[in-house]
Every structure is written in structure tokens, then in C-alpha cells.
Amino acid sequence: MNLxxxxxxxxxxIVRAKGSAVWDAEGNEYLDxxxxxxxxxxxxxHPHYVHSITxxxxxxxxxxxxxxxxxxxxxxxxxxEVSGKEDYALFLCNSGAEANENxxxxxxxxxxxxxxxxxxxxxxxxxxxxxxxxxxxxxVAPVNQTDNAVFLPFNDEEALSDxxxxxxxxxxxxxxxxxxxxxxxxxxxVSFLRLIRQLCDEFGATFVADSVxxxxxxxxxxxxxxxxxxxxxxxxxxxGMGNGFPIGAISISPKYKASYGLLGTTFGGxxxxxxxxxxxxxxxxxxxxxxxxxxxxxxxxxxLKRFDKVNExxxxxxxxxxxxxxxxxxxxxxxxxxxxxFTGEAKPNVIRILPALNIDKAIADRFLEALDERLKEA
Ligand SMILES: Cc1ncc(COP(=O)(O)O)c(C=O)c1O
Numbered sequence: 001m002n003l004x005x006x007x008x009x010x011x012x013x014i015v016r017a018k019g020s021a022v023w024d025a026e027g028n029e030y031l032d033x034x035x036x037x038x039x040x041x042x043x044x045x046h047p048h049y050v051h052s053i054t055x056x057x058x059x060x061x062x063x064x065x066x067x068x069x070x071x072x073x074x075x076x077x078x079x080x081e082v083s084g085k086e087d088y089a090l091f092l093c094n095s096g097a098e099a100n101e102n103x104x105x106x107x108x109x110x111x112x113x114x115x116x117x118x119x120x121x122x123x124x125x126x127x128x129x130x131x132x133x134x135x136x137x138x139x140v141a142p143v144n145q146t147d148n149a150v151f152l153p154f155n156d157e158e159a160l161s162d163x164x165x166x167x168x169x170x171x172x173x174x175x176x177x178x179x180x181x182x183x184x185x186x187x188x189x190v191s192f193l194r195l196i197r198q199l200c201d202e203f204g205a206t207f208v209a210d211s212v213x214x215x216x217x218x219x220x221x222x223x224x225x226x227x228x229x230x231x232x233x234x235x236x237x238x239x240g241m242g243n244g245f246p247i248g249a250i251s252i253s254p255k256y257k258a259s260y261g262l263l264g265t266t267f268g269g270x271x272x273x274x275x276x277x278x279x280x281x282x283x284x285x286x287x288x289x290x291x292x293x294x295x296x297x298x299x300x301x302x303x304l305k306r307f308d309k310v311n312e313x314x315x316x317x318x319x320x321x322x323x324x325x326x327x328x329x330x331x332x333x334x335x336x337x338x339x340x341x342f343t344g345e346a347k348p349n350v351i352r353i354l355p356a357l358n359i360d361k362a363i364a365d366r367f368l369e370a371l372d373e374r375l376k377e378a
Contacts, residue, residue: 010336012024012030013025014030017032017044017045018043018044018045019043019044019045019046019356019358020032020033020040020043020044020355020356020358020359020363021044022044022342028340029340030336030340030341030342031339031340031341031342031363031366031367032044032342032355032356033341033342033343033353033354033355033359033363033367034342034343034344034352034353034354034355035354035355035356036244037213037239037344037354038181038213038218038239038240038319038344038354039239039240039243039244040240040243040244040355040356041216041217041218041239041240041241041243041280041284041289041356041357042243042279042280042283042284042287042289042356042357042358043243043356043358044244044356046243046279046283048279048282048283048286049243049276049279049280049283051279052275052276052278052279052282053245053272053275053276053279055275056071056271056272056275057272059271060271061270061271061272062267062270062271062272063270063271064266065264065265065266065268065269069269069270069271069274071271071274071275071278072090072092072269072274074274074278075090075092075274075277075278075281076089076090078278078281078282078285079249079251079277079281082217082222082281082284082285083222083223083235083251084222084226085231085235085251087253087254088235088251088252088253088254089251089252089254089256089258090249090250090251090252091249091250091252091263091268092247092248092249092265092268092269092273092274093247093248093249093250093265093268093269094246094247094248094265094267094268094273095125095238095246095248096124096125096210096212096213096236096237096238096239096248097124097125097126097127097130097131098125098127098238098248098265098268099212099236099237099238099248099249099250100124100125100127100129100130100133100175100208100210100212100236101125101127101128101129101130102236102250102263103173103175103206103208103234103236103250104116104129104130104133104172104173104175104208105129105263106206106234106250106252106256106262106263107172107173107205107206107208107233107234108172108173109262110172110206110256110257111171111172111173111204111205111206113169113170113171113172113205114148114170114172115148115149115150115167115170115171115172116129116132116133116148116149116150116171116172116173116174116175117150117151117152117160117163117171117173117174117175118133118134118135118149118150118151118152118174118175118176119135119151119152119153119154119155119176120135120151120152120153120154120183121135121154121180121182121183121184121186122134122135122151122154122175122176122177122180122183122210123135123136123177123180123181123182123183124175124177124210124212125212126139128143128144129144129146129149131144132144132145132146132148132149133149133175135151135183150163154180154183154186154188155188155189155192156192157191157192157195160192160195160196160199161195161199164199164202164203168199168202168203168205169203169204171203171205172205172206173205173206173207173208174196174199174200174205174206174207174208175208175210176188176193176196176208176209176210176225177210177211177212177213177214178193178209178210178211178214178215178219178223178224178225178227179213179214179219179224179315179316179319180214181213181214181319181346181352181354182213182346183346184314184321184323184346184347184350185314185315185319185320185321185346185350185352186314186321187224187314187315187316188225188228190227190228190229193225193228193230194228194229194230197228197230197231197232200233206233206234207230207232207233207234208232208233208234208235208236209223209225209232209234209235209236210236211223211224211225211235211236211237212236212237212238212239212248213239213319213354214319215235215237215240216237216239216240216241217240217284217289217290217293217357218240218293218317218318218319218354218357219293219294219297219315219316219317219318219319220290220291220293220294220295220297220316220317221290221294222290223235224316224319227316231253232253233252233253233255233256234250234251234252234253234256235250235251236248236249236250237249237250237251240280240357241277241280242273242276242277242280243276243280244276245272245273245276245277246273247268247273247274247276247277248268284357287358289357289358290357292357292358292359292360293317293318293357294317296318296359296360296361296364297315297316297317297318297319297320298317299361299364300318300320300353300364300367300368301313301315301316301320303364303368304320304322304368304371307371307372307375309324309325309328309375309378310322310323310324310375311323311324311325315353318353318354318355318357318359319353319354320352320353320354321346321350321351321352321353322350322351322353322371323349323350324349324350324351325349326348326349327378328349328375328378329349330378331351331371331374331375331378332345332351334374334377334378335351335370335371335374338373338374339370339373339374341366341367341370353367
């Protein structure tokens with residue numbers, strides 16, 4: 001069987017990894033500042049992470065949610081502590097799209113309504129409702145198209161207020177990334193997030209904070225939406241949660257009531273995934289990773305702003321977008337082929353930096369020197 005050819009791939013075979021270093025089959029070392037789409041949070045093959053997963057696998061890897069799984073409760077307790085949302089409830093699933101799908105479904109059950117407001121350039125995943133509220137017609141199949149999804153311009157307070165005045169009583173949920181990732185590292189403004197909170201309260205709608213990419217400590221606090229001093233009703237998460245082990249979750253405000261069968265999954269919350277996620281949060285605590293993300297991120301952002309060839313530097317903590325003029329479209333490729341540094345991209349010409357949260361200043365400097373080299377060459 002051939003693979004279904006949906007990914008343009010770099011011709012590099014990574015066979016080994018440690019921290020933020022990865023090696024290809026020929027033994028070449030690369031610096032990973034992308035973490036495979038913002039997934040690697042505590043660094044590749046962290047010893048505590050490897051030990052936790054292997055020990056769990058030697059005991060039991062999987063059983064379904066029809067039995068008690070105490071490690072789920074341990075994960076809930078830790079996540080409550082680290083995220084500062086101890087009164088919220090946890091539902092475990094397997095991916096970011098699935099987390100958003102469940103959040104929107106729960107919002108609809110709770111409100112009895114159908115409309116979901118989303119924003120221009122949003123990315124929420126590829127399952128049916130998640131993709132319907134994603135602003136990219138190319139990945140929305142005809143079967144996913146629905147009038148229940150409404151798109152408004154990002155950060156446009158007037159458009160949001162007008163929408164709620166017109167049909168606020170039909171809105172089940174507003175879903176928003178605290179910082180848009182695929183959309184090019186664009187931050188939701190504090191006043192916009194506060195207005196969403198205010199209108200959701202006024203009209204009884206659910207505020208869903210998509211924290212799949214911008215959450216899990218990446219910006220220096222656990223959920224980037226919380227910089228606005230508000231609490232969302234449901235936070236969705238995945239990527240950094242398992243440091244590469246597939247796991248997703250939603251954190252649900254106490255006002256949402258559970259009932260048997262309301263949500264469900266076969267694999268979500270299995271022993272092995274929980275062991276991965278627990279060890280990630282233990283490393284967060286032991287190594288103060290959120291503080292590190294904030295400090296190293298602030299350093300990187302301030303240094304990046306000194307490059308005069310860069311149009312704009314956006315983001316917070318270790319979620320950084322370097323917006324380059326179109327004529328410098330080769331810089332990202334040069335970083336990989338000449339400096340052996342993995343970075344991400346967003347259209348039209350934004351370099352996305354989404355490294356492990358434990359990178360240090362020396363790694364940041366290595367990147368800054370490489371970028372300087374590439375920009376001078378351009
Ligand atoms: C903000 C956001 N939400 C949801 C998703 C979907 O996550 P997954 O690919 O795990 O389904 C992504 C993935 O890139 C994302 O960036």
C-alpha cells in the first residue's frame with residue numbers, strides 16, 4: 001500500500017531526538033524550534049516522560065472508560081492546579097479537533113441552540129463542526145458546510161456587538177484562539193476577549209477558548225486567553241499536553257452539568273495517554289516551564305524586533321511569528337537547509353517559532369545568529 005499523499009514532506013528522516021536537538025539517519029544534528037506543530041512541550045525524550053510512559057506500559061496500557069482509571073483523576077488534579085482552574089471538570093479525548101468538537105457539542109446541548117460564531121483566519125481542526133468553524137473553504141467538504149457557522153472579522157468589536165444584537169439568542173457558542181496559530185500568530189485583543197465574555201454572559205452563550213496551540217503554558221501562562229483577565233466557559237487543549245503522545249481534553253466550567261452518555265470516547269483518557277500527560281505537568285512544575293517560556297520568549301521577541309528587514313514580530317512567550325516581506329520567502333528554507341533549524345510557517349510569509357518550553361537563552365541566540373545570517377544573505 002502507498003501512503004495517501006496529502007502532506008508535502010521535507011526529505012529528512014529524523015531517527016533520534018533529545019531536548020530540542022534531533023538527528024537524521026546520516027547523523028546530522030538539527031535544532032527543533034517547531035516541535036512538530038507546537039507539540040513538543042517538555043523537550044524530546046525527556047527522561048521523566050520516557051520513564052513514566054514505559055513504566056505505565058509495563059503495568060497496563062489501555063482499558064476503556066467502563067472501569068475506574070485513577071490516573072485520570074491524578075491528571076485532573078494536576079491540570080486544575082497548573083492551569084489555576086481547580087473547580088473546572090475534565091473530559092479527555094485524543095486530539096485538538098476532537099476537543100473543539102466536544103466543546104461545541106456541549107455548548108449546544110447546554111444552550112439548546114445551534115449557531116457558532118467564529119472569526120476570520122481561525123483554525124479549529126478538521127472534524128465536522130471544527131472544520132465548519134475554520135476559515136479555510138479549501139478544507140471544508142460539502143458535507144461539513146452548515147449555516148450554523150457564522151464568521152465575523154477577527155478583533156472587530158462592532159461586528160460582534162451587531163451580531164449579538166441581531167441573533168444573540170440563537171448563539172450556542174463563540175469559539176476563538178487566544179493567539180491565532182495557523183492564521184499567522186495574531187493575538188485576540190484584551191478588549192475583544194472581554195467583549196466576548198460580556199456578550200456570552202448577557203445572551204447565555206458559551207465562550208469556548210481554543211487553547212490547542214496557544215495554550216498549555218506556551219505563552220508564559222497556562223491559557224493565553226487569561227491575559228485578558230477573563231475566564232472562558234470551556235478551554236480546549238491538545239498539542240503540548242502529551243508531548244507527542246496523542247491526547248486532548250476540555251476543561252469545563254462548573255455551570256455545565258454532566259449526564260451519562262452526554263459525551264464519550266473509546267480511547268480518550270487511556271492509561272498510557274494519562275501517564276504521558278501527568279509526566280508533562282510534573283515536568284512543568286519541577287522545571288518552572290511556564291516562567292521559562294515567558295522569560296526566554298520575551299528575550300527572543302525583543303531581539304527579533306531589532307532586525308530591520310522584518311516587517312513585524314508578533315506573539316507572546318514561545319509562540320512567535322516573524323512576518324517577513326514576500327521577497328524574503330527563502331529565509332525559512334535557508335534556515336532548514338543551511339543552518340539545520342526547523343521552524344514553522346504561516347501564509348503568506350510568516351515564520352512560526354513554537355519550540356519546547358525549556359529552551360534556554362543559548363538556543364535563542366543560536367537562532368538569532370542564524371536568522372541574521374539568512375537575512376544578510378537575502
Ligand atoms: C488552534 C487549533 N485548534 C485545533 C487544532 C486541531 O488539532 P488536531 O490537529 O490535534 O486535531 C489545531 C491544529 O493545528 C490548532 O492549531
